[in-house]
Amino acid sequence: MIIGVPKEIKDNENRVGLTPAGVSAYKQAGHRVLVETQAGTGSGFSDDDFSAAGAEILGSAKEVWQQAEMICKVKEPLPAEYGFFRENLILFTYLHLAPERELTEQLCAKKVVAIAYETIQTDDGSLPLLMPMSEVAGRMSVQIGAQFLEKPHGGKGVLLGGVPGVTPANVVIVGGGIVGTNAAKMAVGLGAQVTILDINANRLRELDDLFQGRLRTLMSNQYNIAQAVKEADLLIGAVLIPGSRAPKLVTEEMVKSMSPGSVIVDVAIDQGGSIETVDRITTHSEPTYVKHGVVHYAVANMPGAVPRTSTIALSNVTIPYGLQLANKGYRAAIAQNRALARGVNVLNGHVVYEAVATSLNLPY
Ligand code: PYR
Known part of the structure; x- marks a missing residue:
């Protein structure tokens, strides 16, 4: 051929x-x-x-x-x-x-x-050709979030890991699959306070075991998402339903509740986005826009930058x-x-x- x-x-x-x-x-x-x-x-x-x-x-x-x-x-x-x-x-x-x-x-x-x-997709449900890019995008989402939380990049001026005597940033990850897990590894590694939400209780158990108490797991439902998002300095959208449009799990009202200069990185943008205010695809040339005072990053080909x-x-x-x-x-x-x-x-x-x-x- x-x-x-x-x-x-x-x-x-x-x-x-x-x-x-x-x-x-x-x-x-x-x-x-x-x-x-x-x-x-x-x-x-x-x-x-x-x-x-x-x-x-x-x-x-x-x-x-x-x-x-x-x-x-x-x-x-x-x-x-x-x-x-x-x-x-x-x-x-x-x-x-x-x-x-x-x-x-x-x-x-x-x-x-x-x-x-x-x-x-293999019979066990895994997506072998998506997985490596989900790993890359998940890991990048935290680097990118950290960068846009810096004041010169439009953020509120918070260091993810804090320093002794100052609380670290709150990172909230919606979705505990490959993207979410890789984001969590980086965020935990940088010393942030991390909350991860998923609809699958068994997945939350696995994450709890994997991270040995170094992050909070929460059942993903509207109430818990709303509570977590309100406190988030960095919100990462990491949900995937293979082949389908991503569900809009984070509503505009929830985004409005975030404090100014917080950052959203929606990794689900290539499947339409998982956050209601992510209403456009951005590019590596112009990666962000601000809505309700929150910096939104919605680049659909994140791994293209590495x-x-x-x-x-x-x-x-x-x-x-x-x-x-x-x-x-x-x-x-x-x-x-x-x-x-x-x-x-x-x-x-x-x-x-x-x-x-x-x-x-x-x-x-
Ligand atoms: C990408 O890596 O750009 C994908 O579309 C998964």
Whole structure:
């Protein structure tokens, strides 16, 4: 199969769909890999690194999209790329279609085989291709929150860990999955006072064991969320329902109750956001806006800011699935691997992932 790796074009998206190690794995399996020139520069991989691993370097995105049978990307295609869609092209990337009607319609109209990293799901419910980026975004959310709590960045001027004699900041994390747990590790590590909420009592037990009393666990319900949010210096939205729009668990009234200069980092923004006042996607160039006196950060591609770490972590997990698609062809690969089959969002011109269809009110 011919695999294509175009350069990412989203704002400040410096990740790339494959590392040279990934190229080498595809080559060893007998495939061709076409990489757009400079595609890896932002992640610290030069054209020479890719060539040495066996890739062919092409001068434009157009050539890569047109010649490849499978496009291996990081982020969802942007409108400038929709013109490259064609029937039976395999698109293997993060898609987050639930809030993306136009992209979904384009993929259906052009009959692209759209396989979303974020909905590939093993039988035990885990999301192996989302997990590393959830780890990155969860860890970053605390670094970012700490930065925007600083006065010159619009925050209230609070140091997360405090100092002896001064109370630390309150960090409230809504969602105890991969994002929430990684955020908690960083926040606890920095000495903040951390509260984590989840709807699953067993998950709260696990977190209680894991953190050995170094954070507070709370059952996630409207009352508890409201109480915790009111006291939060840094609020992190970390909820996920695979493939679906994120539920708006934090209401505008709750945000109004936060003190001025507090900070919200909504990691769930790529699934539509979990906080009512997060009503727009921000970018790495303009990452925040202020509403009700609270600094809001809603960048949908947070890991794009640490591309070296993120590209390697992502490529590590996509390669085994990408190889199955390339070695067997998509029909056999999805017939033989249930986890991969769950990644298919658009096939034969239709949305075939129920939560996406429901979120967009499309037939399924
Ligand atoms: C990202 O890492 O950008 C995702 O969409 C998960």
